[in-house]
Amino acid sequence: MKKTIITVATTGAWPKKENNPNVPMTPAEIAEDVYACWKAGAAVAHLHMRDDAGNGTMDKNKFRETVELLRQNHPDCDIILNMTTSGDLNATDETRQAHLEELRPEMGSYDCGSMNWLNSSLFINHPKFLEELGQHMQAWGVKPEIEAFDPGMIANAAYYLKKGVLKAPLHFQFCMGCANGIPGTMKNLVFMKETMESLCPGSTWSCFGVGHSAMEMLYGAVALGGHIRVGMEDNVMYAKGQLAESNVQFVERAARVIREYGNEVATPAEAREILGLKK
Amino acid sequence: MSWGVYWMFYRCPSCGKKFKSGTDTITEPSFGLCPACGAEGELIGESGAVTPPDANDYEDTAD
Numbered sequence: 001m002k003k004t005i006i007t008v009a010t011t012g013a014w015p016k017k018e019n020n021p022n023v024p025m026t027p028a029e030i031a032e033d034v035y036a037c038w039k040a041g042a043a044v045a046h047l048h049m050r051d052d053a054g055n056g057t058m059d060k061n062k063f064r065e066t067v068e069l070l071r072q073n074h075p076d077c078d079i080i081l082n083m084t085t086s087g088d089l090n091a092t093d094e095t096r097q098a099h100l101e102e103l104r105p106e107m108g109s110y111d112c113g114s115m116n117w118l119n120s121s122l123f124i125n126h127p128k129f130l131e132e133l134g135q136h137m138q139a140w141g142v143k144p145e146i147e148a149f150d151p152g153m154i155a156n157a158a159y160y161l162k163k164g165v166l167k168a169p170l171h172f173q174f175c176m177g178c179a180n181g182i183p184g185t186m187k188n189l190v191f192m193k194e195t196m197e198s199l200c201p202g203s204t205w206s207c208f209g210v211g212h213s214a215m216e217m218l219y220g221a222v223a224l225g226g227h228i229r230v231g232m233e234d235n236v237m238y239a240k241g242q243l244a245e246s247n248v249q250f251v252e253r254a255a256r257v258i259r260e261y262g263n264e265v266a267t268p269a270e271a272r273e274i275l276g277l278k279k
Numbered sequence: 280m281s282w283g284v285y286w287m288f289y290r291c292p293s294c295g296k297k298f299k300s301g302t303d304t305i306t307e308p309s310f311g312l313c314p315a316c317g318a319e320g321e322l323i324g325e326s327g328a329v330t331p332p333d334a335n336d337y338e339d340t341a342d
Contacts, residue, residue, distance in 0.1 A: 012280065012283075013282070014282045015283060019283075048280070086280040111280070119325065120328065123280075177303040178303075179282065209303075210283060210284060211301050211304075212284070212301060212304050233280075233281055234281050236283065241339075
């Protein structure tokens with residue numbers, strides 16, 4: 001039976017308690033939330049950190065504290081940790097990688113191009129940074145999760161694959177419905193998948209839909225043979241007019257959809273097999 | 280990294296209703312139109328630095 005991986009993105013860089021009081025913000029809150037989501041079926045946890053004021057930060061001490069709390073309090077938890085490299089627009093190339101070098105998570109995000117950010121700023125991923133990050137991730141044993149906000153970023157990944165900056169098999173996260181990125185429609189999801197299969201054959205993929213496109217992308221991912229990311233980084237609403245009670249609520253819904261479709265929810269061990277990770 | 284829904288906030292010039300449309304629904308026919316009377320809204324703010332202080336009072340046109 002086909003296995004579908006659930007990634008939970010618990011926190012992100014933007015939602016605050018005023019957007020949803022249930023967003024985990026501190027290392028202790030994030031560690032407990034990751035554990036609860038693992039018990040609900042998440043195989044991968046995509047981690048962002050916040051500073052003491054609640055703003056996105058790439059402070060490696062926050063990442064370290066979270067990992068230590070998770071391991072100390074829940075040694076049974078074998079969830080795959082996937083750490084962001086894009087948690088603060090003002091971070092330097094160095095601070096975007098320092099936590100990967102020290103903590104060596106199994107996965108890290110790799111935003112494969114630059115774009116406008118919220119119609120007001122720039123989300124810069126300079127070629128020099130991407131080349132350096134790709135080489136470092138190979139050296140440090142961190143598998144890139146290639147975040148593609150539009151098809152051009154898939155083409156960019158193909159270039160880095162040919163150049164040796166990235167190593168096959170690749171794993172993509174299609175980021176659907178973000179402002180300034182590709183809208184989250186089924187037609188666009190199919191196009192992203194086909195573009196990936198054309199340019200980077202043999203790759204695996206996951207997706208998420210921001211806001212109103214979340215459910216369409218959840219069902220689309222399962223039906224098209226991909227994997228799915230859910231969580232409050234992408235949506236603070238569980239349904240129209242209903243704030244999410246927890247990240248677990250999102251994971252449980254994804255697990256229900258996967259099982260009702262006829263697939264099985266991948267365990268972390270099965271996800272490692274699918275993604276080619278060596279723990 | 281993602282950043283949630285990007286909102287455009289409107290006020291209806293006909294009936295005064297406050298409403299918002301997310302750019303993730305930009306292809307919807309209801310985008311930017313008053314959900315009460317159907318008039319084209321007057322743009323008064325967006326996500327980020329120009330978010331209205333009473334942003335929670337705006338009805339989502341996709342609801």
